[in-house]
Amino acid sequence: MNSLLKAACIAAYTLALARLTGLLSPEAMPRVTWIAGGLLGIHALELLFVFKHVRLYRGPLAASVVLTLLFGLLHWKPLADQAARDKAQRLA
Numbered sequence: 001m002n003s004l005l006k007a008a009c010i011a012a013y014t015l016a017l018a019r020l021t022g023l024l025s026p027e028a029m030p031r032v033t034w035i036a037g038g039l040l041g042i043h044a045l046e047l048l049f050v051f052k053h054v055r056l057y058r059g060p061l062a063a064s065v066v067l068t069l070l071f072g073l074l075h076w077k078p079l080a081d082q083a084a085r086d087k088a089q090r091l092a
Contacts, residue, residue: 002078006071012036013070043072053080 016036018024047054047068056079057064067075 002074006074009039009071009074012039039072040069043069046072046076050076050080053077053083056080056083 012032013036015024015029015032019026019029019033047065050068053076054064054068055061056076057067064075
């Protein structure tokens, strides 16, 4: 499910870029740029509130920020869940 939702995000961004660069006509998918912009805006706000989870990524912080901007909850939630499982194991 996670991969399917990530693919949908990538599709929205790709279609919006294609429309903005003129590869798609203005009449084709008129709302796709708004959808992609909305996703980026929501994920930017999300980044402010979940930055502590974004920092749990094992790669570079900049990569985690970009992945959060692109995928939001789909990127940081598994990191938060793993941290919670690790903490529970340490306490047990």
